[in-house]
Amino acid sequence: MRAHLKGKGRVSFESCASNKFDIDLAADDRDYKVFGYATISAPNVALATKRFYVRINHDPGSYGDWGFEVTKVEIDP
Numbered sequence: 001m002r003a004h005l006k007g008k009g010r011v012s013f014e015s016c017a018s019n020k021f022d023i024d025l026a027a028d029d030r031d032y033k034v035f036g037y038a039t040i041s042a043p044n045v046a047l048a049t050k051r052f053y054v055r056i057n058h059d060p061g062s063y064g065d066w067g068f069e070v071t072k073v074e075i076d077p
Helices: 002-008
Strands: 010-013 022-025 031-042 045-058 068-075
Antiparallel strands (some): 010 031, 031 045, 045 068
16 A cells, blocks of 8 residues: 555554454455555645555465455545
8 A cells, every 4th residue: 555655645554453444354365355544644744545456366376475465445536
């Protein structure tokens, strides 16, 4: 999310322990859907909150060290 929003300002997220994230996990532990909010702060601009959705595939042994590949990122305007 930070990479997608970096041109707008500093991006921060609530703690994963907060109730501001929703995570759907497939029974086979290979498909993650994460929904949440990112806060963007920039000089001379009011804080902005953007809803986001990220889809991640998990395939141990591929996609590098951890086996995760982000396949979709959506950010509300």
